Amino acid sequence: xxxxxxxxxxxxxxxxxxxxxxxxxxxxxxxxxxxxxxxxxxxxxxxxxxxxxxxxxxxxxxxxxxxxxxxxxxxxxxxxxxxxxxxxxxxxxxxxxxxxxxxxxxxxxxxxxxxxxxxxxxxxxxxxxxxxxxxxxxxxxxxxxxxxxxxxxxxxxxxxxxxxxxxxxxxxxxxxxxxxxxxxxxxxxxxxxxxxxxxxxxxxxxxxxxxxxxxxxxxxxxxxxxxxxxxxxxxx
Amino acid sequence: xxxxxxxxxxxxxxxxxxxxxxxxxxxxxxxxxxxxxxxxxxxxxxxxxxxxxxxxxxxxxxxxxxxxxxxxxxxxxxxxxxxxxxxxxxxxxxxxxxxxxxxxxxxxxxxxxxxxxxxxxxxxxxxxxxxxxxxxxxxxxxxxxxxxxxxxxxxxxxxxxxxxxxxxxxxxxxxxxxxxxxxxxxxxxxxxxxxxxxxxxxxxxxxxxxxxxxxxxxxxxxxxxxxxxxxxxxxx
DNA sequence: GCCGAACCGTAACGTACGGTACGGCAAGCC
DNA sequence: GGCTTGCCGTACCGTACGTTACGGTTCGGC
Numbered sequence: 001x002x003x004x005x006x007x008x009x010x011x012x013x014x015x016x017x018x019x020x021x022x023x024x025x026x027x028x029x030x031x032x033x034x035x036x037x038x039x040x041x042x043x044x045x046x047x048x049x050x051x052x053x054x055x056x057x058x059x060x061x062x063x064x065x066x067x068x069x070x071x072x073x074x075x076x077x078x079x080x081x082x083x084x085x086x087x088x089x090x091x092x093x094x095x096x097x098x099x100x101x102x103x104x105x106x107x108x109x110x111x112x113x114x115x116x117x118x119x120x121x122x123x124x125x126x127x128x129x130x131x132x133x134x135x136x137x138x139x140x141x142x143x144x145x146x147x148x149x150x151x152x153x154x155x156x157x158x159x160x161x162x163x164x165x166x167x168x169x170x171x172x173x174x175x176x177x178x179x180x181x182x183x184x185x186x187x188x189x190x191x192x193x194x195x196x197x198x199x200x201x202x203x204x205x206x207x208x209x210x211x212x213x214x215x216x217x218x219x220x221x222x223x224x225x226x227x228x229x230x231x232x233x234x235x236x
Numbered sequence: 237x238x239x240x241x242x243x244x245x246x247x248x249x250x251x252x253x254x255x256x257x258x259x260x261x262x263x264x265x266x267x268x269x270x271x272x273x274x275x276x277x278x279x280x281x282x283x284x285x286x287x288x289x290x291x292x293x294x295x296x297x298x299x300x301x302x303x304x305x306x307x308x309x310x311x312x313x314x315x316x317x318x319x320x321x322x323x324x325x326x327x328x329x330x331x332x333x334x335x336x337x338x339x340x341x342x343x344x345x346x347x348x349x350x351x352x353x354x355x356x357x358x359x360x361x362x363x364x365x366x367x368x369x370x371x372x373x374x375x376x377x378x379x380x381x382x383x384x385x386x387x388x389x390x391x392x393x394x395x396x397x398x399x400x401x402x403x404x405x406x407x408x409x410x411x412x413x414x415x416x417x418x419x420x421x422x423x424x425x426x427x428x429x430x431x432x433x434x435x436x437x438x439x440x441x442x443x444x445x446x447x448x449x450x451x452x453x454x455x456x457x458x459x460x461x462x463x464x465x466x467x468x469x470x471x472x
Numbered sequence: 473g474c475c476g477a478a479c480c481g482t483a484a485c486g487t488a489c490g491g492t493a494c495g496g497c498a499a500g501c502c
Numbered sequence: 503g504g505c506t507t508g509c510c511g512t513a514c515c516g517t518a519c520g521t522t523a524c525g526g527t528t529c530g531g532c
Contacts, residue, residue, distance in 0.1 A: 128433045129361065131433065132279070145435065148434045148435075182427055183455065190418045198363055199381065219419065
């Protein structure tokens with residue numbers, strides 16, 4: 001590229017073609033993104049291109065060639081992490097109250113573990129920092145959308161079939177799956193995420209998470225469990 | 237936990253004595269902080285000292301003299317806003333189910349209005365951005381603590397007496413006021429705050445807020461309303 | 473061996489911004 | 503008047519960091 005603004009359009013190959021997140025990456029690129037991710041967790045949003053290059057043992061020129069600019073690197077990093085978190089959907093076949101309860105507790109427990117993890121906190125922090133008002137001309141505030149899409153909305157997408165299977169089998173009673181999901185979400189997460197994001201110490205032990213998951217599940221069943229079956233509250 | 241605003245003497249160095257109520261501020265200083273607040277809402281965290289000075293029609297030198305440094309200005313701004321938000325506590329006397337329900341709905345509605353306001357979102361964004369890992373040598377992460385103290389914890393402090401009055405009068409049944417509060421918090425806020433912080437459009441109309449407040453209140457009463465009227469067998 | 477592509481390491485550039493210094497001006501006080 | 507105080511406006515400095523440029527090295531293909 002001696003002289004001419006040959007590829008000034010700075011987003012040809014960097015963009016990471018929307019769907020196959022993580023698919024079109026070479027091993028080396030994944031390693032670089034892992035380094036960036038680690039740095040993001042350690043240093044927060046003020047990680048520098050130089051630091052990423054040094055940590056990943058690659059040159060800044062390579063970073064810019066692969067990811068376009070700092071935002072591109074950040075976006076790719078967030079998407080890369082998101083692509084690693086994909087969880088297997090739960091099959092809602094032959095559902096009885098016990099297995100439904102177990103599924104809900106599992107979802108609650110997994111979700112609490114996710115939102116209290118260092119990685120999630122760091123990612124949410126950077127995404128929130130980038131979601132300022134009218135930032136950039138057009139799209140580019142992808143970070144918040146990506147995090148949301150792979151966090152809260154992915155959870156809803158996986159949980160709703162379970163809820164609807166429960167309704168189908170007469171175990172649950174609700175009018176709108178979306179509303180029911182949000183109730184469950186609120187009962188599980190409560191104030192945990194905002195407190196952690198704001199820097200509140202709040203160590204969630206394995207035991208505490210298990211207890212909270214059971215409590216949230218029982219509360220949800222108390223609200224939306226079908227009245228026809230047994231639903232005794234149990235110690236939690 | 238988090239008893240009072242744990243001030244490091246770092247920020248006391250420069251003006252802003254540890255009155256977090258914004259009492260010791262001159263009118264001019266309040267005007268400057270209002271300008272900073274407006275700018276914070278408009279521009280997010282990347283507001284500059286120069287921009288604040290220009291907006292407030294004051295010199296940068298004055299900003300530094302009054303607030304020490306950028307963080308001091310940010311902290312003072314957050315505290316200034318917090319001091320304006322103080323809400324009158326609800327008196328929980330002669331409580332019957334109707335007035336309890338009304339109180340809870342009021343709390344829920346107020347809280348939803350707060351967390352969906354531009355100001356709250358901007359403040360939480362900047363506080364979260366400042367709550368990174370091991371930022372600075374000492375204290376300095378005050379922002380998150382301040383926001384938490386004047387948001388979620390202030391809400392708890394005002395709501396708990398109402399809950400306990402409800403229990404006293406046999407209207408509510410719960411073991412731990414803190415846990416009960418967190419349940420109510422979760423039922424009210426659900427995913428609203430995190431979605432807004434991450435940039436999700438999510439217009440909350442007055443009507444929607446009212447509906448959500450009523451729903452959350454009914455759900456809370458379903459979970460913690462006394463089943464047998466004002467003569468429950470439980471003694472503590 | 474030669475060539476080109478990809479990449480590393482690092483120096484260099486440009487700029488934005490936090491922080492400081494200085495001149496000017498108005499008000500109060502002697 | 504002259505001195506002091508407090509503030510505005512602005513020029514200035516230092517640095518951090520995003521971004522670019524360039525020389526050097528490795529590696530695959532012929």
